[in-house]
Amino acid sequence: MLFVCYVTIDPENRDESIENFKKGGIAEPDGVKMIGAWIALTQQETWCIFEADDASAIMRLFQPWTDINVHQIAPVMDFSELADYVGR
Numbered sequence: 083m084l085f086v087c088y089v090t091i092d093p094e095n096r097d098e099s100i101e102n103f104k105k106g107g108i109a110e111p112d113g114v115k116m117i118g119a120w121i122a123l124t125q126q127e128t129w130c131i132f133e134a135d136d137a138s139a140i141m142r143l144f145q146p147w148t149d150i151n152v153h154q155i156a157p158v159m160d161f162s163e164l165a166d167y168v169g170r
Contacts, residue, residue: 088154089128095150113139
């Protein structure tokens, strides 16, 4: 299952968030694989795509960050899956 995450980092938390990233990066728990991650040049927004066995694995991934960042997470599918679902 694919998940997309949009993260906002408040300016007052930016330095702490970057420090946390420098210390350990984004630790992928069992059942989670990062497909890609990008950060805005302002260092206050990120976008990530993960593949995970289930939603609880994604919760374990982001739990260490929820005290300083805001996460909007949604399960997604690619357009070929959509085409199969709606019937070509």
